[in-house]
Amino acid sequence: xxxxxxxxxxxxxxxxxxxxxxxxxxxxxxxxxxxxxxxxxxxxxxxxxxxxxxxxxxxxxxxxxxxxxxxxxxxxxxxxxxxxxxxxxxxxxxxxxxxxxxxxxxxxxxxxxxxxxxxxxxxxxxxxxxxxxxxxxxxxxxxxxxxxxxxxxxxxxxxxxxxxxxxxxxxxxxxxxxxxxxxxxxxxxxxxxxxx
Amino acid sequence: xxxxxxxxxxxxxxxxxxxxxxxxxxxxxxxxxxxxxxxxxxxxxxxxxxxxxxxxxxxxxxxxxxxxxxxxxxxxxxxxxxxxxxxxxxxxxxxxxxxxxxxxxxxxxxxxxxxxxxxxxxxxxxxxxxxxxxxxxxxxxxxxxxxxxxxxxxxxxxxxxxxxxxxxxxxxxxxxxxxxxxxxxxxxxxxxxxxxxxxxxxxxxxxxxxxxxxxxxxxxxxxxxxxxxxxxxxxxxxxxxxxxxxxxxxxxxxxxxxxxxxxxxxxxxxxxxxxxxxxxxxxxxxxxxxxxxxxxxxxxxxxxxxxxxxxxxxxxxxxxxxxxxxxxxxxxxxxxxxxxxxxxxxxxxxxxxxxxxxxxxxxxxxxxxxxxxxxxxxxxxxxxxxxxxxxxxxxxxxxxxxxxxxxxxxxxxxxxxxxxxxxxxxxxxxxxxxxxxxxxxxxxxxxxxxxxxxxxxxxxxxxxxxxxxxxxxxxxxxxxxxxxxxxxxxxxxxxxxxxxxxxxxxxxxxxxxxxxxxxxxxxxxxxxxxxxxxxxxxx
Numbered sequence: 001x002x003x004x005x006x007x008x009x010x011x012x013x014x015x016x017x018x019x020x021x022x023x024x025x026x027x028x029x030x031x032x033x034x035x036x037x038x039x040x041x042x043x044x045x046x047x048x049x050x051x052x053x054x055x056x057x058x059x060x061x062x063x064x065x066x067x068x069x070x071x072x073x074x075x076x077x078x079x080x081x082x083x084x085x086x087x088x089x090x091x092x093x094x095x096x097x098x099x100x101x102x103x104x105x106x107x108x109x110x111x112x113x114x115x116x117x118x119x120x121x122x123x124x125x126x127x128x129x130x131x132x133x134x135x136x137x138x139x140x141x142x143x144x145x146x147x148x149x150x151x152x153x154x155x156x157x158x159x160x161x162x163x164x165x166x167x168x169x170x171x172x173x174x175x176x177x178x179x180x181x182x183x184x185x186x187x188x189x190x191x192x193x194x195x196x
Numbered sequence: 197x198x199x200x201x202x203x204x205x206x207x208x209x210x211x212x213x214x215x216x217x218x219x220x221x222x223x224x225x226x227x228x229x230x231x232x233x234x235x236x237x238x239x240x241x242x243x244x245x246x247x248x249x250x251x252x253x254x255x256x257x258x259x260x261x262x263x264x265x266x267x268x269x270x271x272x273x274x275x276x277x278x279x280x281x282x283x284x285x286x287x288x289x290x291x292x293x294x295x296x297x298x299x300x301x302x303x304x305x306x307x308x309x310x311x312x313x314x315x316x317x318x319x320x321x322x323x324x325x326x327x328x329x330x331x332x333x334x335x336x337x338x339x340x341x342x343x344x345x346x347x348x349x350x351x352x353x354x355x356x357x358x359x360x361x362x363x364x365x366x367x368x369x370x371x372x373x374x375x376x377x378x379x380x381x382x383x384x385x386x387x388x389x390x391x392x393x394x395x396x397x398x399x400x401x402x403x404x405x406x407x408x409x410x411x412x413x414x415x416x417x418x419x420x421x422x423x424x425x426x427x428x429x430x431x432x433x434x435x436x437x438x439x440x441x442x443x444x445x446x447x448x449x450x451x452x453x454x455x456x457x458x459x460x461x462x463x464x465x466x467x468x469x470x471x472x473x474x475x476x477x478x479x480x481x482x483x484x485x486x487x488x489x490x491x492x493x494x495x496x497x498x499x500x501x502x503x504x505x506x507x508x509x510x511x512x513x514x515x516x517x518x519x520x521x522x523x524x525x526x527x528x529x530x531x532x533x534x535x536x537x538x539x540x541x542x543x544x545x546x547x548x549x550x551x552x553x554x555x556x557x558x559x560x561x562x563x564x565x566x567x568x569x570x571x572x573x574x575x576x577x578x579x580x581x582x583x584x585x586x587x588x589x590x591x592x593x594x595x596x597x598x599x600x601x602x603x604x605x606x607x608x609x610x611x612x613x614x615x616x617x618x619x620x621x622x623x624x625x626x627x628x629x630x631x632x633x634x635x636x637x638x639x640x641x642x643x644x645x646x647x648x649x650x651x652x653x654x655x656x657x658x659x660x661x662x663x664x665x666x667x668x669x670x671x672x673x674x675x676x677x678x679x680x681x682x683x684x685x686x687x688x689x690x691x692x693x694x695x696x697x698x699x700x701x702x703x704x705x706x707x708x709x710x711x712x713x714x715x716x717x718x719x720x721x722x723x724x725x726x727x728x729x730x731x732x733x734x735x
Binding site: 050084132158175 | 254255257261263270276277278287353355356360390392394395396399403517519520521522551555556557559568569575576579660
């Protein structure tokens with residue numbers, strides 16, 4: 001019988017120390033979403049703006065997967081100002097998020113007898129809305145703090161320079177290397193988006 | 197235990213920005229042998245900073261790996277844990293206003309605080325020298341408010357489209373503002389490239405367009421003009437039998453803690469910032485200096501200085517594009533000079549572009565979850581108008597009770613007590629606080645009104661005393677100060693303290709450029725006792 005992701009994690013837990021389990025769990029989760037991206041891609045189609053186009057949404061989903069895969073636990077965070085206390089990154093959120101992707105699929109099977117990726121846009125949205133009931137929604141979270149993978153995907157996109165450009169329909173290019181002199185001018189319109 | 201001894205002419209403790217200024221000048225103007233001792237590690241090489249910045253942008257990770265010593269959690273508001281080659285100025289914002297002329301004579305002009313033993317005019321040439329060493333880009337403000345002997349070395353960072361609109365708004369409120377001076381290359385300078393708006397100056401510039409002390413250290417190391425020893429903690433300054441001079445320093449290499457190093461020098465320069473300079477002097481208590489080296493006045497560690505800020509977000513009927521260059525700001529010194537007869541209230545004023553209050557959100561006004569196009573559409577609607585961040589730093593008159601003391605309850609790995617920090621306002625400052633903050637709140641409201649805008653939220657006060665300094669204040673009287681106007685300790689003729697610790701007060705502007713100017717002025721005095729370089733080699 002092929003080893004499932006859950007089975008793999010369970011076998012790990014029985015044999016190796018916690019830190020190693022956590023590292024391997026992160027790697028396994030990253031491999032899982034990289035190897036089978038369809039649920040995440042379908043989720044991205046559900047929550048991200050259609051103006052990105054299908055290809056753009058797929059790119060954003062891939063960028064999110066990359067972000068998640070390269071997350072490092074216990075990495076020192078930038079120093080706080082006015083305090084000597086040091087802070088580090090927390091446990092990987094990816095294991096939680098992959099479990100939530102599984103849950104979206106399970107909900108789709110239970111309600112529509114199909115995989116999440118195969119549902120209509122309306123059905124997918126309903127399942128996501130149900131999944132987010134009870135989550136804290138008063139603000140867009142930081143990606144790493146997102147309690148649900150749908151919120152993480154949204155947070156990752158809306159924190160990007162591309163999202164700001166799309167919102168303002170202008171080539172701002174926040175936090176990218178740009179000619180200094182050009183900052184005196186109004187940002188140029190974002191032609192590609194307008195042409196879509 | 198045998199100590200390894202190292203002989204040198206000048207021993208500089210610390211490798212932050214003030215140390216870099218002293219070393220650069222002495223290396224240029226003298227032939228003295230210069231040893232720089234740094235407790236931390238070497239910093240991240242320039243070639244690795246783009247990758248480090250990427251991790252910061254994506255994950256908020258500290259881009260300066262290994263930049264602190266373990267076990268240095270101190271009580272009180274330590275500005276930063278950073279301890280590495282380059283010090284805190286590796287991650288500074290490179291904002292470089294000068295203090296105003298009034299800062300140096302607060303008591304004689306306004307009857308508050310303490311006058312410095314030097315004037316703005318005394319410091320002007322050293323401000324200029326520091327600006328040229330670092331490459332400060334600036335715009336000349338109104339000459340009466342912003343006097344300077346020579347022009348800025350680099351043209352100003354151009355105002356963004358956003359800041360240009362905000363400058364017009366400020367003008368409509370009767371406030372003349374200009375481009376904040378910054379140690380960022382508006383043009384290529386000294387082998388470093390022009391700024392390209394990566395906009396993460398603090399904490400990290402990935403291309404080296406922002407000045408940081410490592411560039412000075414690299415140049416000095418390349419020409420073998422200094423020796424910079426890392427991972428070595430200076431733990432004590434030892435006095436001569438008559439107590440008049442420092443004969444040597446005792447240091448510990450963190451890799452070989454059982455082999456203490458004895459550093460012998462003609463001149464000792466403590467350049468370890470506002471915390472670690474006073475800390476070292478206090479740690480060095482001995483028979484001839486029972487309260488610490490340089491501390492016959494009992495004022496080492498006292499009169500820490502800084503300033504607080506009041507901040508708000510103003511919503512304006514302007515189409516702004518946040519993200520063009522968020523770390524650059526407008527500034528004015530208009531409120532740093534009192535009008536005749538008015539009560540003492542001094543502050544600066546800055547305006548930044550902002551995305552505050554204009555972030556994308558998950559729920560609409562009714563609280564309903566938005567998904568897909570709805571979030572973007574909502575965000576677009578809400579960004580038809582913009583917001584600005586407005587901040588005023590105001591004077592806090594230092595109190596003797598603002599102090600650094602040795603914390604007997606917390607010790608480092610070598611058993612030395614760590615510092616303990618506490619800040620408080622001088623009594624005269626306490627009485628001014630409410631009036632000052634109310635005056636700033638009123639100003640913010642007037643500004644919003646002038647732009648047909650509104651305060652998005654009530655102004656907040658940051659209680660942290662920012663841009664800290666002091667602890668070894670300068671003065672002419674040995675009973676009321678630790679060092680003279682050159683940074684030489686009153687007690688020991690070959691011991692200087694330079695930069696931040698020597699400040700008498702904290703002004704209402706970022707202080708790093710002033711630390712640098714003071715350090716360069718100290719270096720000029722040190723030159724007197726050192727072999728001079730030939731005119732050609734010092735050019």
